[in-house]
Amino acid sequence: MEPQKVNERNSSTGNLQPPAQTRSEPQGAITDLLYEPQTPEELGIQSSIVIDLMLRLIRQEGEVSVRRIMEVTRVSLKIADTILTKLQFDHMIEVAKAGNIGRASYTYRLTDEGGARARDAFERSQYMGPAPVSIDAYNEGIMLQTKERARIKSDAVQNALAHLILPDGFHRRIGPAINAGTSIFLYGPPGNGKTTIAEAIAGLIGGSDPIWLPHAVTTGGQIVTLYDQLVHKELEMTKEEQEALGQYDRRWTLFHRPAVMVGGELTMAALDLRYDEISKIYDAPLQMKANGGMFLIDDFGRQQVRAADLLNRWIVPLESGIDFLRLRTGQTMRTPFRQLIVFSTNLDPNSLVDAAFLRRIQMKVEVKSPDDAMFLKIFMTMCDKLQVQKPDRDTFMYLIQEWYLKPDRKLQAVHPRDILKIVKALADYDNKPARLTTQNIDDACSSYFVGAN
Numbered sequence: 443m444e445p446q447k448v449n450e451r452n453s454s455t456g457n458l459q460p461p462a463q464t465r466s467e468p469q470g471a472i473t474d475l476l477y478e479p480q481t482p483e484e485l486g487i488q489s490s491i492v493i494d495l496m497l498r499l500i501r502q503e504g505e506v507s508v509r510r511i512m513e514v515t516r517v518s519l520k521i522a523d524t525i526l527t528k529l530q531f532d533h534m535i536e537v538a539k540a541g542n543i544g545r546a547s548y549t550y551r552l553t554d555e556g557g558a559r560a561r562d563a564f565e566r567s568q569y570m571g572p573a574p575v576s577i578d579a580y581n582e583g584i585m586l587q588t589k590e591r592a593r594i595k596s597d598a599v600q601n602a603l604a605h606l607i608l609p610d611g612f613h614r615r616i617g618p619a620i621n622a623g624t625s626i627f628l629y630g631p632p633g634n635g636k637t638t639i640a641e642a643i644a645g646l647i648g649g650s651d652p653i654w655l656p657h658a659v660t661t662g663g664q665i666v667t668l669y670d671q672l673v674h675k676e677l678e679m680t681k682e683e684q685e686a687l688g689q690y691d692r693r694w695t696l697f698h699r700p701a702v703m704v705g706g707e708l709t710m711a712a713l714d715l716r717y718d719e720i721s722k723i724y725d726a727p728l729q730m731k732a733n734g735g736m737f738l739i740d741d742f743g744r745q746q747v748r749a750a751d752l753l754n755r756w757i758v759p760l761e762s763g764i765d766f767l768r769l770r771t772g773q774t775m776r777t778p779f780r781q782l783i784v785f786s787t788n789l790d791p792n793s794l795v796d797a798a799f800l801r802r803i804q805m806k807v808e809v810k811s812p813d814d815a816m817f818l819k820i821f822m823t824m825c826d827k828l829q830v831q832k833p834d835r836d837t838f839m840y841l842i843q844e845w846y847l848k849p850d851r852k853l854q855a856v857h858p859r860d861i862l863k864i865v866k867a868l869a870d871y872d873n874k875p876a877r878l879t880t881q882n883i884d885d886a887c888s889s890y891f892v893g894a895n
Contacts, residue, residue, distance in 0.1 A: 494563035501560035574658035619805035630809035633854035644701035700735035831877035
């Protein structure tokens with residue numbers, strides 16, 4: 443990852459806190475997609491998947507109430523009762539406790555025959571969670587919710603970047619790309635705010651209209667988990683919103699738009715379906731988890747795989763908006779590729795990508811090193827933030843002359859914060875007020891910089 447930027451990064455990959463947002467009720471086709479199924483057939487998946495899921499749950503917990511089964515599987519009471527009644531008729535389960543408000547209050551346990559069937563279910567898969575939706579339903583949901591999205595206004599972009607000191611009009615290079623929702627290439631020297639800018643973009647996207655996503659999908663009888671607690675942050679609906687929505691398919695959950703951020707640790711395996719030999723469950727690739735939101739590849743070119751291999755992986759999805767994933771059975775799973783993908787690098791783009799790839803990146807945004815005036819502004823701003831007495835002109839010019847001009851060192855936006863933090867630490871150690879002198883400038887810079895450049 444790049445060094446820390448002018449403002450400290452206040453969140454990790456999965457803990458971005460989006461700004462307040464205006465939420466709208468689902469309309470049109472998405473409402474139809476959320477229609478609550480009334481029968482097992484209307485779930486749109488093989489009934490055996492739901493049966494296996496229920497049997498695994500009962501075997502794992504011993505005695506399970508209907509309410510608990512509904513809570514875990516996210517199927518309606520009507521469907522749960524239909525399936526449980528069939529399992530009881532087939533002597534797979536029996537009533538352990540009967541409540542006083544009908545079958546909805548029953549608690550079930552496995553019979554000997556049901557225990558054998560449950561063991562077989564565990565052999566097939568160890569998935570425990572909401573019943574999956576079909577891959578076709580997932581694809582439809584993503585396409586519906588990325589076709590038209592709420593436009594992020596200019597003042598919102600400016601506010602999101604307000605904590606950074608950037609060239610005038612910089613937001614005009616970022617805002618249109620966010621609204622287009624395709625791709626951005628951030629490049630420039632290290633330490634000037636590329637990752638912080640990308641995080642601001644993630645906050646904007648996360649704070650826009652929310653998105654309905656399932657926890658898992660199924661294709662060819664296989665289960666692919668989509669939900670990732672580091673990426674997907676559930677958005678709690680108000681009582682009024684729930685009443686307006688009414689009964690819906692609770693296999694779908696309302697989330698903030700996801701933001702997936704990776705750096706040098708990215709491998710090609712993370713971009714394909716990952717099969718766990720023990721649980722016999724597939725984990726969705728990162729780009730699928732980012733659908734409807736943002737996918738940042740930070741430090742592009744410094745991954746454990748060749749940049750050319752990563753580029754080849756992205757060319758077709760960027761062009762077509764469709765990604766193809768292969769299961770172990772040889773089946774191909776077709777999914778939308780519908781997220782804002784951001785490449786961030788401090789390497790020369792011309793040494794990383796060819797013209798064909800650059801043509802597919804809609805917006806290229808250079809994040810340059812600050813000029814003298816911007817560096818001074820950043821420095822004084824950080825003095826206020828860190829409560830260090832602002833230097834006079836001669837002291838500041840000493841810093842520039844001795845530690846930048848003489849060694850021919852480039853100005854970086856991150857330097858003021860880092861240098862002033864060391865000055866502050868030295869002052870605290872000496873139990874003195876934090877102020878800049880030529881001596882503590884030398885002490886701080888000699889601790890911070892390595893070599894002549």
